Amino acid sequence: MNPRTVAGWIGGALLIFILVIGGSAATYVVEPGHRGVEITLGRVSPAFKDEGFGFKLPFITVIAPQLIRQQTAQMPADCYSSDLQQVKMRVRVLYRVPEASVVSVFRDYAGDPFESLIKPRVGEALNEVTALRTAEIIVQKREEVKSKALESARRKLGDILVIEDLVLEDILLTQALESAIEAKMVQEQEAARARFAQQQAEVEANTAVIRAKGEAESIVLRGQALSENPSVLDLQLIELWDGSTPLVVGPGVAGAQMLLPLGTPAVESVSTQKEDVR
Secondary structure: OOHHHHHHHHHHHHHHHHHHHHHHHOEEEEOOOEEEEEEEOOEEEEEEEOOEEEEOOOOOEEEEEEEOOOEEEEEEEEEEOOOOOEEEEEEEEEEEOOHHHHHHHHHHHOOOHHHHHHHHHHHHHHHHHHOOOOHHHHHHOHHHHHHHHHHHHHHHHOOOOEEEEEEEEEEEOOHHHHHHHHHHHHHHHHHHHHHHHHHHHHHHHHHHHHHHHHHHHHHHHHHHHHHHOOHHHHHHHHHHOOOOOOEEEEEOOOOOEEEEEOOOHHHHHHHHHHHHHO
16 A cells, blocks of 8 residues: 555544544533533633533633532531530531522632531531520420521521521430430429329319209209298199009008008998907
């Protein structure tokens, strides 16, 4: 093969390779959920690049992707309560970088604002909130502590970052303090149980007194009614009578028993015969 032909092939391949490298160096792609920061010879452009495909100066310009999706990070927090008790927390922070802060976060905080911005301010906010409450209140009202700390951290950060939420995953106290709180809760439950039993006894006693008063008043009213109108008793007897003639039981001549209707001629005849025998 002619040396000139070989040289031509090699030159063409090199040209194609250079064109491919140059073409790839002159384009960029920003993935979804990211924004691009343009850096040209060490200088950061004030405007960010949207997601998608674009062109840039080859070899001298770099597009650094920055995540704007919500991110999650964990951090410990050592705090002290108002009664000087140590409270350890494990906190999960949900945050994101707004579009307006993409360039400044990359330029001023190397693109990772959690360690330099979020962590110290969240820790400071938690210390401020816990310092105003006892350890027992911190455990019992953790949602209130979280809300106050979140509000304070957002105020400290301003608009440069957005803290979506704080999650207090765990609150740890000293063993002695946990035992004291547990004993106090047991005492409060026992006291509440005793108060309930006392209230129930008072209700039952009051009910018995009311019932007794009602019965006494009823007896007095019935006595007054009988004394004022004795015929009421006869009326009650008539109302209770079932219509049957009452029977009387009396001894016979030889100790026999017989039942005779009251007020009948048979009773009167028997009584007369007994008087004649005597």
